[in-house]
Amino acid sequence: MTDTITTINPATGKTLDSYSYMSDDEARGVVDACHEAFLGWKALSAEQRGDAIRKVGAGLKARKDELVKLMTAEMGKLESQSAQEIDLCVGICDWTAENGPAELADDERVLPNGGKGVVHYSPIGVIYGIQPWNFPAYQVVRYSIANLMAGNGVLLKHAESVTGSAMLLQEIYDAALPKGLFGVLRISHDQSDAIIDNDKVRGVTLTGSPTAGSIVAKKAGEKLKKTVLELGSNDAYIVLEDADIDQAVQQCVLGRVYNNGETCVAAKRFIVVDAVYDRFRDAFVKAMSDVKAGDPTSDDTDLGPMAREDLRDKLADQVKDSVARGAKVLCGGEVPEGPGFFYPATVLEDVATGQPAYDDELFGPVAALIRATDADDAIRIANDSRFGLGGGIFSQNEERAIALAAEHFDTGMVFVNGFGVAQPNMPFGGVKDSGYGREHGGFGIKEFVNAKAINVMG
CATH class of the missing domain: 3.40.605.10 (Aldehyde Dehydrogenase; Chain A, domain 1)
Structure with missing residues (x-):
């Protein structure tokens, strides 16, 4: 020392x-x-x-x-x-x-x-x-x-x-x-x-x-x-077939890059049902591609640097390992040249068990995109994790979303139709690991x- x-x-x-x-x-x-x-x-x-x-x-x-x-x-x-x-x-x-x-x-x-x-x-x-x-x-x-x-x-x-x-x-x-x-x-x-x-x-x-x-x-x-x-955690945000896709994309991008992606209760895995998967993916990748990294003191910047060089390098290694195990990079995925510990907003597709992007916490602006057949399959994938801090559900059927959150989502917190970090009058904490x-x-x-x-x- x-x-x-x-x-x-x-x-x-x-x-x-x-x-x-x-x-x-x-x-x-x-x-x-x-x-x-x-x-x-x-x-x-x-x-x-x-x-x-x-x-x-x-x-x-x-x-x-x-x-x-x-x-x-x-x-x-x-x-x-x-x-x-x-x-x-x-x-x-x-x-x-x-x-x-x-x-x-x-x-x-x-x-x-x-x-x-x-x-x-x-x-x-x-x-x-x-x-x-x-x-x-x-x-x-x-x-x-x-x-x-x-x-x-x-x-x-x-x-x-x-x-x-x-x-x-x-x-x-x-x-x-x-x-x-x-x-x-x-x-x-x-x-x-x-x-x-x-x-x-x-x-x-x-x-x-x-x-x-x-x-x-x-x-x-x-x-x-x-x-x-x-x-x-590696919080899952579920997009159902009746979601407002524009709203879901906007909130999911916010949930992934907020605080430079370095948030325990951030959106990290994006589980989208087959009926709207292609539409969400295309809009989400476009929005993530448009995220501007740069000086965090500038009003024009959307994404600052990661907090330490070793954390940036670990994230880059997790992305490389995921790709080597079958994931596909849709945007980002490369450490930029120049000073500072920057990593671009990144989207991975074909994410599956055995990959860091599926199994582990990616503490930086990297999104794991996962296709589900329907709501039941989406919940199954969301709960297929050793973590359980937060999560999200996008659906215009609020009653159904609340029921899924209350009865099936194995996490301490669930956000419906939006991304959040904490509320002073609501409990904050998780389950499992x-x-x-x-x-x-x-x-x-x-x-x-x-x-x-x-x-x-x-």
């Missing part, structure tokens, strides 16, 4: 900044400070905590332009989409502050013997979050705001490539919260293991790969600590609490 963390602008390949790793003692100090702050924070009412969370949202809004430019510089997302990310974060803060107290209110029940029962939701302590680079602000806000509302303290180990964003978030949180309650850790993977082991850390949440999730869950489980995991636990919609507030049963007998 080097002595410093270096961040790089993926659009240019040039160094942005360097940051020192914390020593083991410094990291323990952050944990200790978070625990001490928690002892006072948990004593506040939910309404008082909500007031502070509103201030976090106000701070994000006040420093939006600064954070937008930094996120784009560090991971390459379009500035317009960085701005949308901050707006979502502010919305999460406001929704949580408004609705959190009701979610945490005591639940009184009549006991079978005639006594009174009270279910009280108590915070448990310091929650450690390990977060990725693809949404530098949202990934942090998603778990931290819910846990702060619950009365817990929060630690963050952010992806090294977005360390600057982590430090700016530290400033914003510190201005609104008690000192030490939100702590950023600039640490290595080995140091991270020691944080999980620390007795003052009571829970761990991670967003990342299934491999990382398995490792972290095992380490936390050995210490009998609960985890919440969001581990990516996409992880477990839920965030947003009040569900995340109760993931790391002690649902305490108080029984008043007779």
